[in-house]
Amino acid sequence: MLKTFKEPAREIVVRKETDVLVIGGGPSGIMAALAAAEDGLNVMLVESRSFVGGNMTIGLPILGFLGQKGNQIIKGLPQKLIDRLKAVQASSEHRPCPLHMSLTLVEPEAVKTVGLQMLVESKVDVLFYAFCAGVVMEKDELKGVIIESKAGREVILAKTIIDCSGDADVAYRAGVPCEYGNEDGGVQPPTLMFCLGGVDTEKLRTSVAEEPRTYLTDFIPAEYFGQNNQFVLVGMRNLIKKAQDAGLTLATERTILITGLRKGEVWVNMTRVNGVNGTDPGSLTHGEIEGRHQILDIQQYLIEYVPGFENAYFLKTAPFLGIRETRRIQGHYTMTREDIMTCAHFDDSIAVASYPLDIHHPQGGGCTLEWCGDCYDIPYRSLIPQKVKNLIVAGRCISTTHEAMSAIRVMAPCMAMGEAAGRAAKMAVRQGIQPADIDVKKLQQELLEKGAYLRIEKEQLASSINS
Numbered sequence: 001m002l003k004t005f006k007e008p009a010r011e012i013v014v015r016k017e018t019d020v021l022v023i024g025g026g027p028s029g030i031m032a033a034l035a036a037a038e039d040g041l042n043v044m045l046v047e048s049r050s051f052v053g054g055n056m057t058i059g060l061p062i063l064g065f066l067g068q069k070g071n072q073i074i075k076g077l078p079q080k081l082i083d084r085l086k087a088v089q090a091s092s093e094h095r096p097c098p099l100h101m102s103l104t105l106v107e108p109e110a111v112k113t114v115g116l117q118m119l120v121e122s123k124v125d126v127l128f129y130a131f132c133a134g135v136v137m138e139k140d141e142l143k144g145v146i147i148e149s150k151a152g153r154e155v156i157l158a159k160t161i162i163d164c165s166g167d168a169d170v171a172y173r174a175g176v177p178c179e180y181g182n183e184d185g186g187v188q189p190p191t192l193m194f195c196l197g198g199v200d201t202e203k204l205r206t207s208v209a210e211e212p213r214t215y216l217t218d219f220i221p222a223e224y225f226g227q228n229n230q231f232v233l234v235g236m237r238n239l240i241k242k243a244q245d246a247g248l249t250l251a252t253e254r255t256i257l258i259t260g261l262r263k264g265e266v267w268v269n270m271t272r273v274n275g276v277n278g279t280d281p282g283s284l285t286h287g288e289i290e291g292r293h294q295i296l297d298i299q300q301y302l303i304e305y306v307p308g309f310e311n312a313y314f315l316k317t318a319p320f321l322g323i324r325e326t327r328r329i330q331g332h333y334t335m336t337r338e339d340i341m342t343c344a345h346f347d348d349s350i351a352v353a354s355y356p357l358d359i360h361h362p363q364g365g366g367c368t369l370e371w372c373g374d375c376y377d378i379p380y381r382s383l384i385p386q387k388v389k390n391l392i393v394a395g396r397c398i399s400t401t402h403e404a405m406s407a408i409r410v411m412a413p414c415m416a417m418g419e420a421a422g423r424a425a426k427m428a429v430r431q432g433i434q435p436a437d438i439d440v441k442k443l444q445q446e447l448l449e450k451g452a453y454l455r456i457e458k459e460q461l462a463s464s465i466n467s
Contacts, residue, residue: 012146014155018044018125020425021158023132023145026054027062027411028395028418029164030115031077035422035450036162037122041429044125044156046132046147049319051112052119054166055411058318059108059193059267061232061258064412065094066102067354067375074352076452078415082106084114092230092261099219099369101354103232104412107261132169141389142174160425160435161391164418167279168327168397176385176393177330182402186362188324190278192271192291196299196312199266201229201259204308208233215239215307218254219369233257236306243301250301251294253366257306265315270298274363278323287321324360324396324409331399332436333381340407341372348440349377349454350420350447353413359406377455378408380443383421384436392435394421420447441465 020036022029025047037043051057065082067073072094082104085091090110097103119126127147134146136155144157163170172178181187205225208215212222217235225231236255244250256269271294276287295317302309338344340357354375359368382399383392393399394417396409408414423446428435444454445461 012153012155014157015147016044016125017157018042019159019429020044020162020422021046021145021156021160022162022164022422023170024054024164024166024395025049025052025126026164026166026395026414027056028414028421029054029162030081030119031415031418032162032164032394032422032425033119033124034077034122035419036426037124039426041426042125044127044158045119046127046130046145046156048129048131050128052115052126053108053111055322056106056111057108058320058322059195059258059260060269060322060411061103061105062412063100063103063410064353064355065104066096067352068101068371068373070096073354073375073453074412074416076416076447076450077419078412079451081115081118081415084118085110088114090114090261095228095230097232098221098224099234100232101356105230105259105261132165132173135170135174137174140387142170142391145170159390159429162421162425163391163393163397164395164421166323166326166395166397168329168393171329171385171388171391171393171397172327174388174391176388176391178327179330180327181325182362187278187326188360188362188406189272189274190276190287190321190323191269192273192288192295192321193267193269193318194271194295195260195265195267195315196302196309197264197315198311198313199264200308200311201264201266202308204233204257204306205229205231207307230259230261239305240301243305248297248301249294250297255306266312268298268302271295272360276321278321278326284321291321292317325402325405326397328397328405329385329393329399331382331386331393332384333379333399335378335382335398335400335404335408337401337403340376340404341370343372343374343376345455346377346379348380349456350380350383350424350440350443351378351413351416352376352453352455353378353408353416355407355410355413357403357407359403375455378413378417380420380424380440383417383424389434389436392421392425394418416452419452423447423450
């Protein structure tokens with residue numbers, strides 16, 4: 001039995017009262033704060049790290065701006081961020097990809113700067129270095145969040161709160177029922193990304209294009225590499241097997257490489273640490289230690305077996321583990337595998353996604369992908385938690401099954417959810433009502449007017465609102 005300690009009761013200083021409070025400054029949190037602040041509401045964003053951007057800052061491409069038919073399905077505020085990054089040569093175009101539907105390469109350090117610039121310009125009150133440590137409840141209504149920092153414990157009160165923590169931190173502490181992992185409690189393993197310099201990416205690209213039998217890739221035809229100077233490479237299982245037979249320890253079955261925007265840089269997505277609980281600091285620490293240990297053999301594998309890496313050298317490690325899965329809330333609707341695979345339409349759709357079911361197995365180093373052939377809606381009800389009022393959730397911890405989460409978890413859909421959550425929170429504050437009670441048709445109308453993409457015609461929506 002664990003020992004316990006009874007903490008003495010104490011009064012906590014209220015640091016601020018605001019209209020909308022966003023917890024988490026990752027892809028969904030940035031969009032939520034920008035959308036909520038658009039017409040002058042007081043908006044505060046709290047982030048535990050010293051920068052915004054979340055998984056956009058760890059070397060990953062943004063997946064999911066384009067659908068499986070090649071059309072752009074994530075627009076609005078997420079596209080505005082990409083446009084700002086392009087203006088400083090820190091983002092690529094949205095490139096079609098046979099495996100991931102699309103990828104958008106971004107420069108991690110620029111994301112931190114540009115994302116923060118946009119928030120400051122929108123007069124969002126940003127607070128770094130503070131964790132969500134608790135909540136302020138009145139019966140079933142969330143009134144504020146307790147934060148913890150070097151300044152101690154403080155309270156931020158808000159009229160509406162958006163949980164963009166990725167781990168449902170606010171929702172969980174407020175008493176929202178949550179699920180974790182699959183039916184056995186297994187979650188998709190995290191990855192510690194790292195970057196190598198001095199890579200001859202042209203040699204890598206042409207080797208795959210010209211010798212496909214030697215450098216086999218998963219799902220991506222050799223012709224793709226002949227046409228694209230910047231790319232994601234997934235596969236080369238035969239080379240990994242050869243390296244493993246020679247004594248190298250590699251935790252994944254596939255080589256996964258992402259060319260950077262800078263010449264000669266390649267980000268490597270090949271560490272896998274099974275069993276890490278992304279909500280437990282001890283488990284996360286183990287993940288960091290093991291991830292860094294795995295990098296040594298992975299780097300040796302790339303230099304000795306993969307063309308173009310002969311003169312590669314280590315540049316940097318991502319600032320934190322890339323977590324694929326932790327808690328998921330139970331909302332007013334739970335998205336399922338069937339919703340993804342049948343390209344489901346919802347009357348309360350607030351975003352459209354197309355990324356496939358992409359499950360990195362909780363055990364072993366394998367991965368399963370399934371495509372639906374088109375795109376599917378994300379319903380507003382999945383952002384609204386059960387049992388707790390005054391709270392909206394956006395990002396990978398919305399209400400889904402383990403399988404459905406594997407599809408909606410990538411960054412472009414999370415950004416779209418964040419924009420919808422921010423606009424919904426603004427409507428709730430302006431009207432003095434609960435987020436669950438807003439007119440979703442009017443939310444959809446605003447999303448369309450602001451440039452977002454939904455599978456509904458503006459005229460049809462206007463008619464339904466006026467009838």
